[in-house]
Amino acid sequence: MTRTGDLTVETYAAVLFDMDGTLVDSDAAVERSWRAWAREYGVDEDEVLAVMPGHPAADTAARMRPDLEGPAVEAAARAQLEREYHDLADVVAAPGALDLIAALDELGRPWAVVTSADARLAAARLGAAGIAAPVVVDREAVTRGKPDPEGYLLAAARLGVDPADCLVVEDTATGAAAGRAAGATVAGVKGGAGGGAHLALRDLTELVPHSSVRRTSL
Structure with a gap:
C-alpha cells in the first residue's frame, strides 16, 4: 500500500520507535x-x-x-x-514523545522500542525519560544489529502485526535502513534520518493524531 505524508499514526497497525535521539533525548x-x-x-x-x-x-x-x-x-x-x-543527568523524553505515546495508548495502537543499546542502558534511559515501553527489543535480543532488520521484525512479531503495516521512527540512516529492510514505512526526525526515511519530521509532535502540522514526503 502506498502511503503519503498526509497520513497519521492512526493509519498504521503499530509504531516502532528507535530510542536514543528519537523517543529519548540523550x-x-x-x-x-x-x-x-x-x-x-x-x-x-x-x-x-x-x-x-x-x-x-x-x-x-x-x-x-x-x-x-x-x-x-x-x-x-x-x-x-x-x-x-x-550519565543520565539530562536524559529526558524527546519533544512530543509523551503526548504521542499517550495518544497511541488511547487509540489502542501497540508500540515498541527497538534500540542498539543493551538491556541495562535501555532500561536506564527509558526510566530517566519517564517512558514505560510495553515491548523493548534491545541489542541483546538479536543476533544482528541495525542496519539489519532483525530488531524491527522481532518487534512486529512480538506485537502480532505485519511489519509492512508498521511505522518505524528513526533518527539515523542506519536505523532507517533497518526499518526499510523490514518492509515498514520509515519516518525520520533530524533531517529524515540522513535522507533514508520515507517521511521527514521536525519532531514527534508531528505524529500526534489531529496535529495541524503536515509532514513532508521524501
Missing part, C-alpha cells in the same frame, strides 16, 4: 560519554561521533580501534557502556 549524554571514551582510547573525538550513531558500542570500538582484538574490544565497549549507564 544527545548530550551520548556525546559526553563518547568524547571521554575517545580521549581514553586515543582516537579523534569528532570521528567517533560521526560513526557511532545507530551502532552498538562494541561495533564502534572495533571500527575506531582495529588494532584491538576480541577481549580488548569487549573491554573497550564495557568502558563506554559504564559511562553511559551512569
Whole structure:
C-alpha cells in the first residue's frame, strides 16, 4: 500500500520507535560519554561521533580501534557502556514523545522500542525519560544489529502485526535502513534520518493524531 505524508499514526497497525535521539533525548549524554571514551582510547573525538550513531558500542570500538582484538574490544565497549549507564543527568523524553505515546495508548495502537543499546542502558534511559515501553527489543535480543532488520521484525512479531503495516521512527540512516529492510514505512526526525526515511519530521509532535502540522514526503 502506498502511503503519503498526509497520513497519521492512526493509519498504521503499530509504531516502532528507535530510542536514543528519537523517543529519548540523550544527545548530550551520548556525546559526553563518547568524547571521554575517545580521549581514553586515543582516537579523534569528532570521528567517533560521526560513526557511532545507530551502532552498538562494541561495533564502534572495533571500527575506531582495529588494532584491538576480541577481549580488548569487549573491554573497550564495557568502558563506554559504564559511562553511559551512569550519565543520565539530562536524559529526558524527546519533544512530543509523551503526548504521542499517550495518544497511541488511547487509540489502542501497540508500540515498541527497538534500540542498539543493551538491556541495562535501555532500561536506564527509558526510566530517566519517564517512558514505560510495553515491548523493548534491545541489542541483546538479536543476533544482528541495525542496519539489519532483525530488531524491527522481532518487534512486529512480538506485537502480532505485519511489519509492512508498521511505522518505524528513526533518527539515523542506519536505523532507517533497518526499518526499510523490514518492509515498514520509515519516518525520520533530524533531517529524515540522513535522507533514508520515507517521511521527514521536525519532531514527534508531528505524529500526534489531529496535529495541524503536515509532514513532508521524501
